[in-house]
Amino acid sequence: MDSSYIQVTPIKQSKIDTVDFNKLDFGRVFSDYMFECDYKNGEWQTPVIKPYGPISLDPSARVFHYGQAVFEGMKAYKDDNDDIFLFRPDENLKRINKSSERLAMPAFPENYFFDGLTKLLHLEKNWIKKGFGNSLYIRPFVIATQPAISASPSEDYKFMIILSPAQAYYAGEVRVLFAEKYSRSANGGVGFAKAAGNYAAQFFPTSLAHKKGYQQIIWTDANTHEYLEEAGTMNIFFRIGDKLITAPNNDRILDGITRKSIIQLAKDNGIEIEVRPVSVAEIKDAARKGELKEIFGTGTAAVINPIVGFGHSEEDFELPKLEKSYASFFKEKLMNIQYNKSQDPYGWRVKI
Incomplete structure (x- = not known):
C-alpha cells in the first residue's frame, strides 16, 4: 500500500491535550486532521490530508438545495499491544459507493479510500485509546459542491473523512x-x-x-x-x-x-x-x-x-x-x- 502520493499539511500544534477522554460527548470532539478529495472535470483529484477545520462552499452548492449527501460510520480500535484495527472496512466502502450510485454521485476509488484512511489513522494513532469500548469513530462522507441551483446532479463533489474519539456507548434504558x-x-x-x-x-x-x-x-x-x-x-x-x-x-x-x-x-x-x-x-x-x-x-x-x-x-x-x-x-x-x-x-x- 503506497500512500506517498497523498500530500499532508502538518498541524501547528495538536489539540489532544485539551480533550478529556473520560468525558466524551459522542460525535462532538474531532481529531487534528481530516482527509479531503475533490471530484472535478469527471475524475477524482489527488487526495490531501490537512488540519481539521471549516470548509468553504458556495451558497448555491447543490448539497444545500438537492440533498446529494451520503455518509458512512466506522471505528478504529487499539488492542493491548497498541496495534490498530478496522472492522470489515471493505463493506463500508461498498456501501458508501452503493449509496452514492443511488444519489447519482460518482464512486470513490478503493485505493484512495484505503491509502487515505490508513495514512490518516497513522497520523492520529494517539487519538485511539486502548480499553474495551474505547475507539476512534470514523465518518467518511460525500457532498455535492457544484455552485448551481438547477435541479440536476452535481458535476463536482467532495469526499471527506473526519475522526471523533468515542467511549463505550450507553444509551440507558431504551x-x-x-x-x-x-x-x-x-x-x-x-x-x-x-x-x-x-x-x-x-x-x-x-x-x-x-x-x-x-x-x-x-x-x-x-x-x-x-x-x-x-x-x-x-x-x-x-x-x-x-x-x-x-x-x-x-x-x-x-x-x-x-x-x-x-x-x-x-x-x-x-x-x-x-x-x-x-x-x-x-x-x-x-x-x-x-x-x-x-x-x-x-x-x-x-x-x-x-x-x-x-x-x-x-x-x-x-x-x-x-x-x-x-x-x-x-x-x-x-x-x-x-x-x-x-x-x-x-x-x-x-x-x-
Whole structure:
C-alpha cells in the first residue's frame, strides 16, 4: 500500500491535550486532521490530508438545495499491544459507493479510500485509546459542491473523512414506539442508502415519540405499517423463545454491517435464526404470551443496544430482564473480535 502520493499539511500544534477522554460527548470532539478529495472535470483529484477545520462552499452548492449527501460510520480500535484495527472496512466502502450510485454521485476509488484512511489513522494513532469500548469513530462522507441551483446532479463533489474519539456507548434504558403513521422509507426509495436526508426525515416523528416517553421508533413498512423493519439508526432483532428473528434486507432497510455479523455469529454458535418479515401482531402476541424474550438494535455506534419495552396503539409492553441475554452474548463475541481479544475466523478484523 503506497500512500506517498497523498500530500499532508502538518498541524501547528495538536489539540489532544485539551480533550478529556473520560468525558466524551459522542460525535462532538474531532481529531487534528481530516482527509479531503475533490471530484472535478469527471475524475477524482489527488487526495490531501490537512488540519481539521471549516470548509468553504458556495451558497448555491447543490448539497444545500438537492440533498446529494451520503455518509458512512466506522471505528478504529487499539488492542493491548497498541496495534490498530478496522472492522470489515471493505463493506463500508461498498456501501458508501452503493449509496452514492443511488444519489447519482460518482464512486470513490478503493485505493484512495484505503491509502487515505490508513495514512490518516497513522497520523492520529494517539487519538485511539486502548480499553474495551474505547475507539476512534470514523465518518467518511460525500457532498455535492457544484455552485448551481438547477435541479440536476452535481458535476463536482467532495469526499471527506473526519475522526471523533468515542467511549463505550450507553444509551440507558431504551423504550421504542412501533410506527403507525410515519415511514422511514418506501419501496423504490433510498432507505437502503446512508443518505443524509433519511436521518433528517426521522427527527420529527422521533421527537413526537420522545414526548410520549419513548427513546426511539421501530419503523414499519410504508404500505401497511404491519411489518417491523428498522429502529432509528439501527437494524433490529427479536428473540421469541430461543429463536432470533430479523427482517430481510430490501430497498427500505440499510444493509447493516453489524447486522450481517450477528447473523453469521448466530449461525456459528448454534442459535436458530430466521431472516423473514416480522409482523407487529406476531411480536405483540409473543409479548402477551411471555414468549418475547428480547429486542435489540445493532449498529456501529452502539454495537448492540438492548430494548427494555415497546409501545403500539396505546398499549405498552415490558420485556423480561435476562441474566444471559443474546444481546450481551453477541456484543461480547463481536467486540472480542474487534479488539483483538479472540480469534477472527472470518477475516473481519483488518490490521492497519
